[in-house]
Amino acid sequence: MSAIKNKIRLQGHEKFALREGWINKALKILPNNSGAFTRKDAADLFGIGNNMVKSLRYWMKVLGLTNASGTRLSEVGKLIARYDQYLENPFTLWILHSNIAKNVEDATTWFMYFNRCDAGELEKNEIESILLREVTKYAAGASFSEKSLGNDVDVLLKMYSANREKTDPEDKSVSPFSQLGLIKKMDGRYIKKHPNKKIFPPEIVLYELALRNVGEEGVSIENIVYDQNGLAKIYNLTGVMANEYFDRLDADGFVRVDRTAGLDMIYPEKKLKSMEIISDFYNNN
Numbered sequence: 001m002s003a004i005k006n007k008i009r010l011q012g013h014e015k016f017a018l019r020e021g022w023i024n025k026a027l028k029i030l031p032n033n034s035g036a037f038t039r040k041d042a043a044d045l046f047g048i049g050n051n052m053v054k055s056l057r058y059w060m061k062v063l064g065l066t067n068a069s070g071t072r073l074s075e076v077g078k079l080i081a082r083y084d085q086y087l088e089n090p091f092t093l094w095i096l097h098s099n100i101a102k103n104v105e106d107a108t109t110w111f112m113y114f115n116r117c118d119a120g121e122l123e124k125n126e127i128e129s130i131l132l133r134e135v136t137k138y139a140a141g142a143s144f145s146e147k148s149l150g151n152d153v154d155v156l157l158k159m160y161s162a163n164r165e166k167t168d169p170e171d172k173s174v175s176p177f178s179q180l181g182l183i184k185k186m187d188g189r190y191i192k193k194h195p196n197k198k199i200f201p202p203e204i205v206l207y208e209l210a211l212r213n214v215g216e217e218g219v220s221i222e223n224i225v226y227d228q229n230g231l232a233k234i235y236n237l238t239g240v241m242a243n244e245y246f247d248r249l250d251a252d253g254f255v256r257v258d259r260t261a262g263l264d265m266i267y268p269e270k271k272l273k274s275m276e277i278i279s280d281f282y283n284n285n
Contacts, residue, residue, distance in 0.1 A: 005142040008108040008135060011151050012058040014051045017159040017175045022048070022056050023065070027073070027081040030060075034071040062107040064099035075275050083282035087176050090199035091281055094235075095207065097180060101234045108135060109152035115233045121191045128153050161185045182236060192236050203281045205231065205245040206254055210272035218258075218267040221246065 025046050029036050036045055037057040043050045060066040065077035073081060076095065084092045104111040109131060116134040117127060128150055135149060159175040160183040180199075184191045208231060212219060221243065224230055231237040237245075246266055250257045256267045 005140050006138050007105045008139050008142060008144060009106045010108060010135075010144055010148040012055075012062070012106065013152075013155055014055040014058070015151055015155065016052055016055040017155045017173075018055075018059045018063075018177065019173055020176055022052075022059065023063075023087060023176075024085045026056055026060050026065070027077065027085050030066065030071075030073055030077075031081065037070045058106075062100050062103050062110075063096040064103075065096070076278065079275065079278050079282070083279075089282075089285070090179060091201055091203065091285070093176060093180055094200065094204045095278065097177065097182075098204075098208070098211075098234055102229045104138070108138070109149060109156055112138070113153075113156055115228055121189050123189050124153065124157065127157075127190065157183065157185070157190055161190060194236050194238060194241065197241075200235070201281070201285075202245045202248045202252070203277055204235070205242070206249055206272065207274055207277045208234075209255070209266065209268065210274040210277055214266070214268055214272065216267070218265045221257075221264040221266060224266065 025048075026036075029045060033039075033045075036042060037053060039045060042053045046053055046056065048056065057066075057070045060077070061068060061070055064074055065080065066072060066074055076099070080087075080092055080095075087093060100107045100110050101114040102111060112131050112134045113127070117130050119126075119130070122130070131153060132146060132149060135144065159177050160180065161178065181193055181196055184193050209219070209224065212224065214224075221239075225232050225237070225239055225242045227233075231242050232239070246255065246257050249255045253269055254272075255269060258265045258267065
């Protein structure tokens with residue numbers, strides 16, 4: 001029997017990093033026009049070029065804002081359209097980052113960079129080399145273009161590392177994800193950075209617990225922090241930082257942290273629902 005080839009996708013973005021203002025266009029247009037992305041006049045409707053329309057459709061899908069065909073908003077998309085259409089709250093960007101960084105099938109390079117590229121400081125060619133190895137391993141024989149992978153790396157690094165302070169405020173090509181500060185470019189090297197606590201609310205950690213369907217049996221701190229798609233991988237949180245957030249959630253009555261006898265477990269105080277956590281955050285902030 002031949003090995004099962006895992007589904008991967010590279011360069012769905014048409015070489016365009018997600019730009020400032022794109023998402024709010026789609027959040028406004030899609031609810032009243034489910035076929036917006038496939039209309040002949042889509043470029044006029046969205047006010048961007050034809051290839052940019054294709055790119056935006058891809059970004060909306062991989063960020064979890066639409067269904068697979070891009071015809072309607074997802075539950076997350078509806079909440080963001082209602083509460084933060086212009087992505088003004090960093091909480092919104094963290095939710096979208098969580099979605100794309102875990103999307104191995106449709107945003108393979110993003111998944112591999114955040115989950116498998118553990119070195120904190122690398123040159124671009126070193127990142128490409130690591131991701132080539134990891135994508136090849138994961139693809140299990142499925143063919144793919146190294147050039148497309150390289151284009152993905154270009155877009156990913158541009159998307160997260162653009163220095164907003166040195167960029168013209170009117171430059172709409174800068175991605176909103178650069179606000180997160182997860183990647184910094186310095187002297188030709190790309191450095192993974194820890195999130196700024198001022199813009200990283202504890203509700204993001206609670207959201208991750210909900211996505212894992214953590215029930216009465218709880219989850220080990222080690223697993224939620226260091227596993228694939230864990231807090232250390234997706235958000236570059238240190239163990240110390242993660243434990244600070246767990247303690248805050250414990251103090252606020254959302255979870256119970258048990259460190260007795262070396263257990264290091266987290267138990268939800270009630271059933272955690274991801275959409276409820278998002279809507280509660282917006283209503284309370």
